[in-house]
Each structure stands twice: as C-alpha cells, then as structure tokens.
Amino acid sequence: QKEVEQNSGPLSVPEGAIASLNCTYSDRGSQSFFWYRQYSGKSPELIMFIYSNGDKEDGRFTAQLNKASQYVSLLIRDSQPSDSATYLCAVSQGGSEKLVFGKGTKLTVNP
Amino acid sequence: EPEVTQTPSHQVTQMGQEVILRCVPISNHLYFYWYRQILGQKVEFLVSFYNNEISEKSEIFDDQFSVERPDGSNFTLKIRSTKLEDSAMYFCASNGLAGGTSTDTQYFGPGTRLTVL
Numbered sequence: 001q002k003e004v005e006q007n008s009g010p011l012s013v014p015e016g017a018i019a020s021l022n023c024t025y026s027d028r029g030s031q032s033f034f035w036y037r038q039y040s041g042k043s044p045e046l047i048m049f050i051y052s053n054g055d056k057e058d059g060r061f062t063a064q065l066n067k068a069s070q071y072v073s074l075l076i077r078d079s080q081p082s083d084s085a086t087y088l089c090a091v092s093q094g095g096s097e098k099l100v101f102g103k104g105t106k107l108t109v110n111p
Numbered sequence: 112e113p114e115v116t117q118t119p120s121h122q123v124t125q126m127g128q129e130v131i132l133r134c135v136p137i138s139n140h141l142y143f144y145w146y147r148q149i150l151g152q153k154v155e156f157l158v159s160f161y162n163n164e165i166s167e168k169s170e171i172f173d174d175q176f177s178v179e180r181p182d183g184s185n186f187t188l189k190i191r192s193t194k195l196e197d198s199a200m201y202f203c204a205s206n207g208l209a210g211g212t213s214t215d216t217q218y219f220g221p222g223t224r225l226t227v228l
Contacts, residue, residue: 043200043219043222044154049216088154092215096141096206096207097215098156098159099154099204100156101154103153
C-alpha cells in the first residue's frame with residue numbers, strides 16, 4: 001500500500017512568518033511530487049511540483065525533496081492570511097500515473 | 112487559461128438511483144482521471160483513462176462505477192446504484208501532452224458534490 005503521510009496540524013503561524021509543511025512517502029519508485037492547496041469545499045489547486053533532489057523556489061514558496069529520506073517539504077515565506085488553507089502533498093510514479101495524496105495539513109495564518 | 116470544468120456542481124440523489132457526473136478536460140490533454148474526497152478525508156484515486164480505455168482503477172472503482180468519453184470533449188463518471196457511502200466530492204483531473212512537451216501535472220476541476228439520501 002503506497003502511503004503519503006502529513007502532519008494534519010492545525011499549524012498556526014503569525015502573518016509574515018515562515019510556514020513549514022512536511023510530507024513523507026513510502027513508495028521508493030515515486031518520481032513526481034506535488035503540493036496542492038485546497039480551500040474548504042474547493043478543489044485542489046497546484047502550488048508547486050518538484051522532480052529532483054534539492055530545492056525549488058517559486059516566489060514565496062520553496063519545495064524541498066530528499067529522495068533518500070523519502071521526504072518532501074514546502075516552505076511558505078512571508079505568510080499571508082490568504083495562505084490559510086489545507087496543503088496537500090501528492091506523489092506519483094510520473095507521467096500519466098495516479099496521484100497518491102496525503103490527508104493534508106491545515107494552515108492558519110493569523111493577522 | 113484553459114481549465115477543467117465539471118457539471119453539476121451539486122447533485123442530490125436517492126439511494127439506489129443512477130447518477131452521471133460530467134467533466135470537460137483541458138482540450139489538448141490526453142489522460143483523464145476521477146478522484147473522490149469524502150468529507151474530512153483524503154483525496155482518493157478512482158480511475159484513470161487514456162485512448163478510450165481505463166488505464167488503472169482502484170479497489171473503490173467496483174462494478175457500480177463506469178467511465179466513458181462519449182464525444183471529443185466530455186468525460187463522464189456513472190454510478191449505477193448509489194449508496195449512502197458514495198456521498199463525497201468527485202473531482203475530475205487531466206494531464207498529458209501539451210504542445211509536444213510532456214507534462215504530468217494534473218489539473219483539477221471544481222468538483223461535483225454528490226449527496227446520497
């Protein structure tokens with residue numbers, strides 16, 4: 001059974017702080033790693049994807065991947081109240097393969 | 112920007128009735144998916160579809176479920192005889208070749224909330 005684990009939170013940070021979200025996965029064959037944001041009652045919205053070990057930055061977001069440790073993380077710098085949502089980690093074997101999701105971490109950014 | 116669309120946004124049905132959920136994937140995508148999310152739980156894969164065939168299905172996708180691409184734009188999920196436990200958000204997603212460059216990022220539609228009474 002391929003599993004993706006996330007700390008369900010809730011994670012609460014003050015506005016302007018760095019939020020750190022973590023994810024581990026069990027399938028060593030995983031090739032593609034995604035972070036989605038989901039507001040309550042809405043669909044997952046892609047934030048970032050990462051394929052290679054190391055860091056990938058996009059604006060206020062940085063994804064980090066360590067395949068040896070089977071660990072993915074997402075850092076959100078200068079957190080804003082609008083970042084308050086559930087963040088979903090999703091993993092696939094790449095290409096047209098299915099996504100396996102974690103349960104998500106609920107983030108609250110306090111003004 | 113191209114997007115995945117889904118109809119209806121909310122479907123209420125009686126237990127035992129058939130429902131059809133509709134999706135229009137992004138136009139140049141070749142791979143289509145259905146996922147569901149029961150309230151408070153994780154997003155779960157149901158089925159993937161390519162070239163008019165099911166590529167993979169989960170153990171959730173039993174004989175009560177079927178998918179179809181009836182024309183060049185629509186992708187449907189049919190539940191033949193709904194159960195109470197089918198109540199969930201159903202998301203359609205698509206990915207595939209975009210301008211000759213392969214991309215595996217899946218883009219999700221807004222979802223259909225299915226309520227079975």
